[in-house]
Amino acid sequence: MSTQTPTQVHEAVKTRYAAIATAFEPDTQATCCDDGGACCADDLYAADLTTLPDSVTGLSLGCGDPITLAELQPGQRVLDLGSGGGIDCFLAAERVGEHGYVIGVDMTEAMLERANANKARLGVNHVEFRHGHIEALPVDADSIDVIISNCVINLSPDKAAVFKEAYRVLTPGGKVAVSDMVTQGKFTEQQRNDMGSWADCVSGAEDVADMVGWMRDAGFADISVRDKHAPDIELADSIALPGAPARLFSARITACKPGLSG
Numbered sequence: 001m002s003t004q005t006p007t008q009v010h011e012a013v014k015t016r017y018a019a020i021a022t023a024f025e026p027d028t029q030a031t032c033c034d035d036g037g038a039c040c041a042d043d044l045y046a047a048d049l050t051t052l053p054d055s056v057t058g059l060s061l062g063c064g065d066p067i068t069l070a071e072l073q074p075g076q077r078v079l080d081l082g083s084g085g086g087i088d089c090f091l092a093a094e095r096v097g098e099h100g101y102v103i104g105v106d107m108t109e110a111m112l113e114r115a116n117a118n119k120a121r122l123g124v125n126h127v128e129f130r131h132g133h134i135e136a137l138p139v140d141a142d143s144i145d146v147i148i149s150n151c152v153i154n155l156s157p158d159k160a161a162v163f164k165e166a167y168r169v170l171t172p173g174g175k176v177a178v179s180d181m182v183t184q185g186k187f188t189e190q191q192r193n194d195m196g197s198w199a200d201c202v203s204g205a206e207d208v209a210d211m212v213g214w215m216r217d218a219g220f221a222d223i224s225v226r227d228k229h230a231p232d233i234e235l236a237d238s239i240a241l242p243g244a245p246a247r248l249f250s251a252r253i254t255a256c257k258p259g260l261s262g
């Protein structure tokens with residue numbers, strides 16, 4: 001547990017990402033961590049990114065490829081939790097087409113300004129960026145087919161609330177396809193209170209068993225958590241050795257909201 005309040009965590013994270021968005025120059029590659037970090041990496045995506053300008057790809061701050069994980073179909077309504085400069089929203093928009101719709105939610109105004117500037121540059125009308133917290137989504141209940149997210153839920157001070165909200169806004173049968181930093185084992189309280197490390201997408205990451213527990217409590221079914229570097233091994237029911245140091249990794253997380261028939 002961190003002894004920081006949720007508001008303090010939000011402010012620390014917002015300060016970091018506002019600074020990144022403000023300082024960003026389109027011919028550079030932004031990073032969320034000073035040392036290159038465990039999360040940020042080149043070549044995250046299977047997709048061809050040449051359709052997107054540097055102002056989008058250079059502000060990519062994810063840790064995986066939720067677009068490939070989501071297997072999006074034309075016409076779907078997609079929600080991106082923590083949309084940043086918009087890269088996953090624009091990739092999703094290409095896949096769902098003009099009969100689909102994509103909403104990105106982010107709490108950092110400077111990121112939303114970047115995302116909206118990118119939207120204008122690309123001329124896409126079926127993408128919308130909304131200001132808000134992922135723990136209290138500005139999105140109607142039962143209105144979304146697929147939720148994506150890329151390296152954001154680890155930054156939340158209340159992951160249980162994030163999954164409750166995700167469940168609320170998904171339509172029955174809807175699915176979650178998330179790339180995020182998680183751990184096997186837990187960070188110490190001292191590590192959790194390091195807000196620099198938290199904003200680096202490190203010490204806010206939670207143990208797989210806790211993440212799966214919050215997802216189950218929210219109502220999700222068919223929960224899967226896999227290390228993106230060892231995708232054949234299912235970790236959703238794995239339990240860390242008590243007292244073992246936290247092993248941090250980028251995970252592929254999927255789940256669904258049961259349909260009306262079950």
Ligand SMILES: C[S@@+](CC[C@H](N)C(=O)[O-])C[C@H]1O[C@@H](n2cnc3c(N)ncnc32)[C@H](O)[C@@H]1O
Binds near residue numbers: 010152157201
């Ligand atoms: C590491 S960046 C990832 C951005 C984007 N998903 C990508 O792949 O480039 C995290 C983003 O999540 C946003 N964020 C972090 N915590 C949030 C929260 N609790 N509610 C809404 N947005 C949040 C930040 O403002 C930032 O834009």
